[in-house]
Amino acid sequence: MPRPSARRGRDTENPSGGTRPRHQYWIQKLGYRRVVLIDAHQHLGDCRVFDLDVPEETVLAAAEKHGLDHVLVMPFPGAGDAAAVHDRIAALTESTAGRVRGIVCLNPHQDRAAYAAEAERCVTKLGFVALKLHTLGHAVEPASADGMAVFAEAARLGVPVIVHTGGAGEPFASPSHVLPAATQWPQLPIVLAHAGMGVAAREAALVAGVCPNVYLETSWCGTLDTALLAETIGPHRMMLGSDGARNLGVEIAKHRALDLSRGDMSLCLGGTAAKVFRL
Numbered sequence: 001m002p003r004p005s006a007r008r009g010r011d012t013e014n015p016s017g018g019t020r021p022r023h024q025y026w027i028q029k030l031g032y033r034r035v036v037l038i039d040a041h042q043h044l045g046d047c048r049v050f051d052l053d054v055p056e057e058t059v060l061a062a063a064e065k066h067g068l069d070h071v072l073v074m075p076f077p078g079a080g081d082a083a084a085v086h087d088r089i090a091a092l093t094e095s096t097a098g099r100v101r102g103i104v105c106l107n108p109h110q111d112r113a114a115y116a117a118e119a120e121r122c123v124t125k126l127g128f129v130a131l132k133l134h135t136l137g138h139a140v141e142p143a144s145a146d147g148m149a150v151f152a153e154a155a156r157l158g159v160p161v162i163v164h165t166g167g168a169g170e171p172f173a174s175p176s177h178v179l180p181a182a183t184q185w186p187q188l189p190i191v192l193a194h195a196g197m198g199v200a201a202r203e204a205a206l207v208a209g210v211c212p213n214v215y216l217e218t219s220w221c222g223t224l225d226t227a228l229l230a231e232t233i234g235p236h237r238m239m240l241g242s243d244g245a246r247n248l249g250v251e252i253a254k255h256r257a258l259d260l261s262r263g264d265m266s267l268c269l270g271g272t273a274a275k276v277f278r279l
């Protein structure tokens with residue numbers, strides 16, 4: 001196959017300009033890029049729980065390298081000052097003309113009014129698109145009083161909730177623990193981050209199978225688990241996520257390895273997220 005020239009690879013849809021990487025050119029040429037490319041899960045700033053610190057440059061460089069149309073960014077659960085990170089994300093939204101959008105990530109084990117005030121500020125004033133419930137990082141059982149308050153707040157604000165699932169966070173992170181909220185608010189989109197993270201992928205599929213308002217963000221899910229989710233639940237309920245810039249290329253490659261149809265690939269890489277988060 002001929003190599004695309006740098007000129008043909010220019011990304012004219014990219015609001016911040018830049019050059020589309022080669023694999024993006026071929027995604028477009030093969031028809032996969034019919035909707036948008038969206039990373040539904042990244043973090044910015046410091047994290048005293050996981051001992052990390054991600055600067056703005058890392059988020060922006062990954063968006064540029066992989067040709068993302070949108071990247072959804074949230075503070076880590078261990079942020080020293082989550083509201084300050086929300087402000088940094090809002091500044092990125094402004095400087096990238098909406099390529100970066102925010103997700104609220106706050107500790108629910110705090111005064112309800114304070115939680116609600118910051119969540120409302122982010123959604124109504126800063127254009128944030130969802131609330132994050134971090135079962136592991138904030139030690140929150142989704143069906144507990146503090147956990148259910150997050151879903152209630154999201155329903156009030158009219159935005160989805162993205163919930164950390166799988167891995168070391170279980171049992172709080174068990175996908176089935178969102179069932180009380182998913183059934184109490186059947187119109188509220190609930191995104192299972194990591195879709196059970198491999199070991200609990202089948203459990204995530206069971207939950208999505210009985211709750212049409214449950215969606216699956218598949219970062220850290222193995223290739224075969226992700227294929228299982230595509231077969232049982234379907235790409236219209238699945239979305240790309242990286243959980244970190246360095247993992248983004250792997251997650252894109254994983255979806256390309258599934259041999260999905262062009263339309264299904266398009267849903268996984270951005271179509272489903274665009275619909276759920278109204279991007």
Ligand SMILES: [Zn+2]
Nearest residue numbers: 041042043243
């Ligand atoms: Zn994460």
